[in-house]
Amino acid sequence: MKDVAESCGVSIATVSKAMNDHSDISEETKQRIRRTAEKMGYFPNLAARALKTNRTYNIGVLYEDEAHSGLTHEYFASVLEGFKAESESRGYDITFINRTVSNKTMSYYEHCKYRGLDGVVVACIDFYEPDVVALVNSSIPTVTIDHVFKNCTSVVSDNYTGMEDILRYLYNMGHRKIAYLHGESDTEVTKTRLTAFYETAASLGLEIPPEYVMECDYCHVQMAAIRTSRLIKMTDRPSCIIYPDDMTAISGVSEIKRSGLSVPGDISVVGYDGGLLSELVNPPLTTIKQNTSQIGKLAAIRLIETIESYAQNSQETPPVRREVVEGELIPGKTVRKMN
């Protein structure tokens, strides 16, 4: 900035104001300064700016830290990709948040403060952990994905409609004996889907035997195989199994085939997520395709709205929102039409 100022014969303050489009600099000077800044390859020093303004143009991403599997989770990776693209186009970079910086432990909140993050998006994590709750309730702008907190804007996939669509589809295909392996019971996604499952079943007049509904952790392929095996060994076995995600569904398909039965000839299978994976396997999976890029994008938009309204400490902060993003049923070929 000093060089630009000298080259233009103005003060450093003037350069700063010109770059930030303040109103007390003449249009002519602004143009002149900006052109020479451009020519001299000037880029602002974010650290200096951050020091003065407390804004880093950097957004934190918080996701499952312990298992180290978050990134390889196709659904989450895909949401993140959407989030990243939108944030970047608005001038924000994204940085991962964690708890072990340099072998020391700090809370997520402390990490955010330390790094000076402008806001955080929270996804794919145990939302009941005190540390996460503390972050969400802190002064740092936050958006959660697939979980709803009271005082925090959230973006969630429309799990209710998704599950309802599945059930109605299965019903229309003639299925009456439907099993449901659901994910971890303590997540909101699971709760929503379970509610939709039972309510829709009731409204269709479907009887669901209790032993048809079991917990099976998301993406836990071994557990999926075990549960599947239990289901198909039942004397009155289901004609169709709904899985918590595509991974487990595919694992289920493998297990069914291993036991000598065919998909969808003997047992129909439905997944959830609709990633690349689901189209790839043979037969292609019947599943709900979640609109991951839209979820990520919307989360970024809402978060940045909040950040920027905070920054101008305008009186009216944006309201806490609940965004619900619809998915789409992909028929695939793992559900058989019953006669």
Added chain:
Amino acid sequence: MKDVAESCGVSIATVSKAMNDHSDISEETKQRIRRTAEKMGYFPNLAARALKTNRTYNIGVLYEDEAHSGLTHEYFASVLEGFKAESESRGYDITFINRTVSNKTMSYYEHCKYRGLDGVVVACIDFYEPDVVALVNSSIPTVTIDHVFKNCTSVVSDNYTGMEDILRYLYNMGHRKIAYLHGESDTEVTKTRLTAFYETAASLGLEIPPEYVMECDYCHVQMAAIRTSRLIKMTDRPSCIIYPDDMTAISGVSEIKRSGLSVPGDISVVGYDGGLLSELVNPPLTTIKQNTSQIGKLAAIRLIETIESYAQNSQETPPVRREVVEGELIPGKTVRKMN
């Protein structure tokens, strides 16, 4: 820091030195200062520190920007996960690099400077792009993954041995008519594998008809299906097809089954990568399991070494290294033993 200084009855300078373990502060004072700092919940302000020291403890990750598919690429995501874990344990956070900050275009190098990144890891990108080359040759410490530049430390998967292992395995299983769909020709990974393929074939006395070897972009499942279909329609069709990765291999399996042939009964299939995917499908894929977490970890270690030696502007910067990480052949069940 001011508060800590007051509370301890020392100057701010002393606090700073105590926290940074300078030698001219007595052990006793250090302990006292650190304890009260801890008690008062002090965390250094990274922006201020960055301003003074030009160190952000932040590492950039550069990967395919355009297609927006990098993160959902299981291999890369997994490498990144390893990189992230190691970096974080050493006190560095990671941030994504791109070219469109706030709708303006800046070069990767400019972005790094702007953000004050201490170093960059480059992966999963077109390494011949001038912008990437410029970054690698810049003053910013850089490590590349799966590509070797002259003046830059690199970590690559052992693609030569991987391909050699595949070919020898196939040979031992009795295969003599082996087709190879390889990835984009202009990548180093492909070149290495192709070299290994031809050299090993020669040393085994295998004849490879030119029409058995075709290009098929990595992860391009449609292309894989088309190429596969072409191969199996040949009058003298191969007994085995090697694919560039697991995704395409699975797509190939689907295509083969679609045409009424069986895997591995009629055609054997080999993938590459060995992610979760490969174990999941039915039959489980014969593939090379790349040691992704080790690749990521090693990249982080080497990069941080370079960063920290630069920081102490010690005379001897660490030498440019070529790290090669071995993979492992996973037999799976898609290769048939020929009589």
Added chain:
DNA sequence: TCAAAATGCGAAAACGATTAAGACTTTTCG
């Protein structure tokens, strides 16, 4: 015993930006 060396700490200048307050010029308008 006393100069020299070592030890422990503080004062103050940076780092590169932002911004309130003020200064000088020019315009406006009764």
Added chain:
DNA sequence: CGAAAAGTCTTAATCGTTTTCGCATTTTGA
């Protein structure tokens, strides 16, 4: 015409650290 208003730019303080240099005080050793 002249005072107030508007427009344009500068001065200087500030953000929270790090680091050089200097000043006491203590220790060392011949």
